[in-house]
Amino acid sequence: MNGEIAAILAMDGIASGAIYVLIGLGLVLIFAVTRVIFVPFGDIAAFTALSLASLETGGRPGTVGLVAVLAILATAVEATALVRNRALHRLPRALLFYLVLPLVPAAAVWFAAGTTLSMPLRIVLSLALVLPIAPLLDRIVFRPIADASVLLLLTVAVALHFALSGLGLMFFGPEGVRTKPLTDTVFDVAGLIVNGQTLLILAASIAFCGLLFLYFEFTIQGKALRATAVNRIGARLVGIRPTSTGTIAYLLASLLAGISGVLIAPVTTIFYDSGFLLGLKAFVGAIIGAMVSYPVTALGAVMVGLLESYTSFWLSAYKEVLVFGLLIPVLLWRSLSFSGTEEEEAEE
Amino acid sequence: MALLSIDQVTVAYDKVEAVRGVSLAIEPGQIVTVIGPNGAGKTTLLGAAIGLLPWRGRMSFDGIDLRRLDVEARIERGFCLVPETRELFGDLSVSDNLLLGGYSRRRDSAGLKQSLTDVYGRFPRLSERRDQKASTLSGGERQMLALGRALMVKPRLLMLDEPSLGLAPIIVREVFRIIASLRELGVSILLVEQNARAALETADFGYVLETGEIVHSGAASALMHDPRVTASYLGGHHDAGLEARGPKRMSGPGGPRSEEGELR
Ligand SMILES: Nc1ncnc2c1ncn2[C@@H]1O[C@H](COP(=O)(O)OP(=O)(O)OP(=O)(O)O)[C@@H](O)[C@H]1O
Ligand SMILES: [Mg+2]
Numbered sequence: 001m002n003g004e005i006a007a008i009l010a011m012d013g014i015a016s017g018a019i020y021v022l023i024g025l026g027l028v029l030i031f032a033v034t035r036v037i038f039v040p041f042g043d044i045a046a047f048t049a050l051s052l053a054s055l056e057t058g059g060r061p062g063t064v065g066l067v068a069v070l071a072i073l074a075t076a077v078e079a080t081a082l083v084r085n086r087a088l089h090r091l092p093r094a095l096l097f098y099l100v101l102p103l104v105p106a107a108a109v110w111f112a113a114g115t116t117l118s119m120p121l122r123i124v125l126s127l128a129l130v131l132p133i134a135p136l137l138d139r140i141v142f143r144p145i146a147d148a149s150v151l152l153l154l155t156v157a158v159a160l161h162f163a164l165s166g167l168g169l170m171f172f173g174p175e176g177v178r179t180k181p182l183t184d185t186v187f188d189v190a191g192l193i194v195n196g197q198t199l200l201i202l203a204a205s206i207a208f209c210g211l212l213f214l215y216f217e218f219t220i221q222g223k224a225l226r227a228t229a230v231n232r233i234g235a236r237l238v239g240i241r242p243t244s245t246g247t248i249a250y251l252l253a254s255l256l257a258g259i260s261g262v263l264i265a266p267v268t269t270i271f272y273d274s275g276f277l278l279g280l281k282a283f284v285g286a287i288i289g290a291m292v293s294y295p296v297t298a299l300g301a302v303m304v305g306l307l308e309s310y311t312s313f314w315l316s317a318y319k320e321v322l323v324f325g326l327l328i329p330v331l332l333w334r335s336l337s338f339s340g341t342e343e344e345e346a347e348e
Numbered sequence: 349m350a351l352l353s354i355d356q357v358t359v360a361y362d363k364v365e366a367v368r369g370v371s372l373a374i375e376p377g378q379i380v381t382v383i384g385p386n387g388a389g390k391t392t393l394l395g396a397a398i399g400l401l402p403w404r405g406r407m408s409f410d411g412i413d414l415r416r417l418d419v420e421a422r423i424e425r426g427f428c429l430v431p432e433t434r435e436l437f438g439d440l441s442v443s444d445n446l447l448l449g450g451y452s453r454r455r456d457s458a459g460l461k462q463s464l465t466d467v468y469g470r471f472p473r474l475s476e477r478r479d480q481k482a483s484t485l486s487g488g489e490r491q492m493l494a495l496g497r498a499l500m501v502k503p504r505l506l507m508l509d510e511p512s513l514g515l516a517p518i519i520v521r522e523v524f525r526i527i528a529s530l531r532e533l534g535v536s537i538l539l540v541e542q543n544a545r546a547a548l549e550t551a552d553f554g555y556v557l558e559t560g561e562i563v564h565s566g567a568a569s570a571l572m573h574d575p576r577v578t579a580s581y582l583g584g585h586h587d588a589g590l591e592a593r594g595p596k597r598m599s600g601p602g603g604p605r606s607e608e609g610e611l612r
Contacts, residue, residue: 231435
């Protein structure tokens, strides 16, 4: 392997790492605020890619049906809860948030089907289509068991992944898709050919990490999210609703996952079930960050990308094996430091 | 009309009833104290009133049935709790803790700024430490932060669970001075204390809770001279009131405090 190949592989690795970074940060965000390890999170990225591809060919994305089904289920769950708590006066609000709002992008896509949309519009529409999925799943599945142990929540999340894969097959079909490149530009950086797509991935990843940081540091909503993560009771006692911050976390994380789906769609063929591996690789990064640290998660995700890139050159058949093999020592190391922090907390 | 009315309220953990048929009322502008030994159910009562624990009976705040309000809705109406465990946001800075205290008023940014200035004026120490993480504060500073954070809610009724817990005497005195001064702002207070003398000196009205039931109640000044109360809670000698108390004992009933009460 010469220097040039090494550099190209590094470039590739960093680019796919940058995609895992976005998904990994979303995973950490959801976990911090809701304590749910949202296993089907990669699916959000994959569904965005599939929606984008479908809009490109003038089709009607399967997401429309998926969101409609979830919105109806969520509305039913919420309405039942309101009836049981004798809080029917909150029904109009519930209908707005669980039925009308999630279906607005779906309806827009429904009516726009067949017309040719510009690329930015297609991207915005696919993001908007996908955004309600995770919050709706939260309402249907996780909110009724919000006080359960992390382990139970994880088990349910795994089950949810299988359910969502089934729905994915039903609504998107078994074909793989690949979208048109976002840009055809090619740069020559110090004799090395770098294509614009790679740079775009990097730029988008860095930009969204920066935005996330600003949101957490400088907005009251962002601080409320952190407060919920640090101390749920404390948050409730100042009037922060963990269910609301949970919804914001799901929306924000879905946006990150959606962006990564848009970025990855032109470079990899995406199937209805591709999300699982994407999510799992991002999860390795998140585990390196102990599910709490955003910067370490980002570093971990880039490491996973690099590892994947180099192993695919040397031992492409073992690429996945090696990446997940890495998970084992990291998990061991992290489980040691995890139990350390728990003891510290117990002492307080 | 009472600001907070608690009527025949029972609170149970699984099968064990920690609070049984308790009734009490707080009028606007009043300071009411609930005293009692370890494990009497004081914290449990406050937890139920703020909506963190399930309860039976009737409770209303400002005429609204508390069954209809969740914790956050209580906070929005100015009914808040500084819990025994404080529940600060350890990873966040002092100023962020205070800012989040005003979360329920986040649309009133001018009012929030004013409240923040007030809190810093009241607790200059917090102002000095404003960029420090809450988890790095000392016990007394944490207590000030917990109080300050609750004041940011702009409370109408503030429930304080053992605000003097683990504080040095000089700071205990300061805390009670602040509690008394809050009355001038029109804040009503429900004060739970084991430091019975200081609590009764500050309050207008008092209740004595023992093993989940109210056993005495009356004007604070009357309770202070009631022999049954002085014997168990005021420990005979006169200056026991504002003494410092050490860190909390581990178990519920039968801790050193209640033993002390029973022996005398
Ligand atoms: N989470 C819980 N589960 C079961 N029992 C509990 C729980 N919390 C408290 N108790 C019990 O309820 C009773 C009342 O406890 P509570 O904490 O309300 O007492 P307290 O008056 O606040 O005491 P202290 O002065 O020690 O703070 C005790 O017997 C305690 O053991
Ligand atoms: Mg207590």
